[in-house]
Amino acid sequence: MVFNMKKIENYKIIHNNLIAKNTYEMKLEGNVGWIDKPGKFINVSVDSNYLKRPISICDYDETTLTLVYKVFGSGTKWLSNKKENEKIEALVNLGNGFELNTENEALIIGGGVGVPPLYALSKRLKEKGVKLTIILGFTSKEDSFYIDKFKELSELVYISSNDGSIGEIGFVSDIMIKYNLLDIPYYTCGPTPMLKAVHSISTAKGQLSLEERMGCGFGACMGCSHKTKNGYKRVCVEGPVFTSEEIIWND
Amino acid sequence: MERLKVKLNNLELDNPVIPASGTYGFGYDYLDFYDPNILGSISLKGTTLHPRFGNVTPRIAECHMGMLNSVGLQNPGIHKVIEEELVKLDKIYHKKIIFNVSGFNIDEYVECVRLLDNIDKVGIIEVNISCPNVKDGGLSFGSDCSSAASVTKEVRKVTTKPLFIKLSPNVSNIADIAKSCEDEGADGISMINTLIGARFNLKTGKPILHNVTGGFSGPAILPVALRMVYEVYERVNIPIIGIGGISSAYDVIEMMYAGASAIQIGSSNLVDPYTCKKVIDDLPLVMDELNIKKITDIIGRAHK
Ligand SMILES: Cc1cc2nc3c(=O)[nH]c(=O)nc-3n(C[C@H](O)[C@H](O)[C@H](O)COP(=O)(O)OP(=O)(O)OC[C@H]3O[C@@H](n4cnc5c(N)ncnc54)[C@H](O)[C@@H]3O)c2cc1C
Numbered sequence A: 001m002v003f004n005m006k007k008i009e010n011y012k013i014i015h016n017n018l019i020a021k022n023t024y025e026m027k028l029e030g031n032v033g034w035i036d037k038p039g040k041f042i043n044v045s046v047d048s049n050y051l052k053r054p055i056s057i058c059d060y061d062e063t064t065l066t067l068v069y070k071v072f073g074s075g076t077k078w079l080s081n082k083k084e085n086e087k088i089e090a091l092v093n094l095g096n097g098f099e100l101n102t103e104n105e106a107l108i109i110g111g112g113v114g115v116p117p118l119y120a121l122s123k124r125l126k127e128k129g130v131k132l133t134i135i136l137g138f139t140s141k142e143d144s145f146y147i148d149k150f151k152e153l154s155e156l157v158y159i160s161s162n163d164g165s166i167g168e169i170g171f172v173s174d175i176m177i178k179y180n181l182l183d184i185p186y187y188t189c190g191p192t193p194m195l196k197a198v199h200s201i202s203t204a205k206g207q208l209s210l211e212e213r214m215g216c217g218f219g220a221c222m223g224c225s226h227k228t229k230n231g232y233k234r235v236c237v238e239g240p241v242f243t244s245e246e247i248i249w250n251d
Numbered sequence B: 001m002e003r004l005k006v007k008l009n010n011l012e013l014d015n016p017v018i019p020a021s022g023t024y025g026f027g028y029d030y031l032d033f034y035d036p037n038i039l040g041s042i043s044l045k046g047t048t049l050h051p052r053f054g055n056v057t058p059r060i061a062e063c064h065m066g067m068l069n070s071v072g073l074q075n076p077g078i079h080k081v082i083e084e085e086l087v088k089l090d091k092i093y094h095k096k097i098i099f100n101v102s103g104f105n106i107d108e109y110v111e112c113v114r115l116l117d118n119i120d121k122v123g124i125i126e127v128n129i130s131c132p133n134v135k136d137g138g139l140s141f142g143s144d145c146s147s148a149a150s151v152t153k154e155v156r157k158v159t160t161k162p163l164f165i166k167l168s169p170n171v172s173n174i175a176d177i178a179k180s181c182e183d184e185g186a187d188g189i190s191m192i193n194t195l196i197g198a199r200f201n202l203k204t205g206k207p208i209l210h211n212v213t214g215g216f217s218g219p220a221i222l223p224v225a226l227r228m229v230y231e232v233y234e235r236v237n238i239p240i241i242g243i244g245g246i247s248s249a250y251d252v253i254e255m256m257y258a259g260a261s262a263i264q265i266g267s268s269n270l271v272d273p274y275t276c277k278k279v280i281d282d283l284p285l286v287m288d289e290l291n292i293k294k295i296t297d298i299i300g301r302a303h304k
């Protein structure tokens, strides 16, 4: 069923598998008619906590959607204990998502749990015939995931890790400099220091997906405000994706 | 439905359920979930004379059955709210609203209230003298009888609209403060605003909120709110809007037993955006269960 409203939906868990250190892939069956572009997120109800947990859509097809999440605290811990065939509830159709621009080349830059939303994005861009260069950064090899899946989408996949246990030692920004990838229009998601680095060294336009702690996830509380050149915006409604032109870093 | 109707001064509400200031924006963030016209009224996001960007994030933390916020009164300023937000709201919401104002000195309160005096859409002006987020702000006005009285006295001079003073729970004598407001001409009391809390990151030991402290709200504070409404009802003869921790029709009934004439729901909307609708739908069923004919019959029942 196609709908374009925010809504509470129930999903059946098809699987909830450990795919890297503390990192799970959860495939869900249920209403996905609202997913009109990559980069949107859902706010998952967790019995362990009062507030819901925002998680990006990593992948989707006609009947399922996939989340990839890392266990950080009690909410994601609770989520990791859910079993196949159990249900979860979420507020869905949140956030603006990525705009698929018309350039014929794109640089994808993901760091840690910022990688998931870039997977569906990369798929959609590839379908449009966009030439992809992909950089994925992880803390170390045991934290890495989805590398092979990204390699199916492009021959140009660079990996970096903080300790050099996989790919090249260093940060994604080091790769950008080393391989002279600074002038390709980019899409990025990851920890704030990484986003800041990418934003400052790239000379091209880009889209950056941000994280903020959320109260509601649908625009009512002003908990997630982020400063932009066009005033304060709510990461949960006008974001999480912002353009490199509008973004200003808090502080 | 007749049996749900309540009155706040001359304003008749279809039911006692009102979303609380700061959790319902300027009224249109819930349009995907239900028609806001089912609500008794709406208390809009706290507005100040000048635009405010609020505090640095993180602004949100949580605890068992509650949350902390240090939003810090982010709002576009009263002129913009009147010229843009109220116009937009009027198209989708056809009843009168509660306009919540804050200030950092008495002149700002007075100027805001004066600007609202001739606006038809505004049914009640709710004067927030209690926001704990702003270091040099609201807290001082709500923390003792004389400053609460002086704000009330000055804003009273510039409006004939119903004035509800919204009280802070972070005081030791809330009934005295309510009484001082009544003595200076307040038409009603809204209570309570948030308590003050803090949380620390287990791994780093650092505060979770950038502002360190934040307003504590949600179901965890219901007993505090009930106790305070009970105390204030004993001291004043003006209506009370009961606020704090309400998430169900049962909580509404309890708050009205304590002395509230209407209620507001805050944090629960953020966690479940359908809360107000569910509460309104459930109220008649719960009233049947408890043998309550008219909701107004139970106001202050705890005192009888
Ligand atoms: C738009 C968006 C998309 C996200 N997508 C993903 C994803 O695809 N995969 C993934 O692993 N993680 C993602 N995150 C981060 C994820 O929401 C947090 O890791 C998660 O909420 C932590 O919850 P917890 O109970 O395990 O941790 P706790 O630390 O116990 O959480 C406490 C509170 O802080 C909030 N919080 C903690 N860390 C973050 C964070 N980094 N960002 C926002 N809120 C946080 C929680 O929601 C909760 O309210 C996303 C965050 C946002 C804002």
Ligand SMILES: Cc1cc2nc3c(=O)[nH]c(=O)nc-3n(C[C@H](O)[C@H](O)[C@H](O)COP(=O)(O)O)c2cc1C
Binding pocket: A215, A221, A222, B020, B021, B022, B023, B045, B046, B047, B069, B071, B073, B100, B128, B131, B166, B192, B193, B194, B215, B216, B217, B218, B219, B221, B243, B244, B245, B246, B264, B265, B266, B267, B268
């Ligand atoms: C995110 C958030 C923002 C708030 N902003 C305001 C505000 O601008 N003005 C105000 O008077 N109260 C504000 N409040 C307080 C609520 O209106 C209410 O008094 C309080 O949260 C207690 O009710 P609850 O437990 O139902 O949330 C805010 C509360 C929250 C959670």
Ligand code: FES
Binding pocket: A213, A214, A215, A216, A217, A218, A219, A220, A221, A222, A223, A224, A225, A234, A235, A236, A237
């Ligand atoms: S989280 Fe409430 S407005 Fe974004």
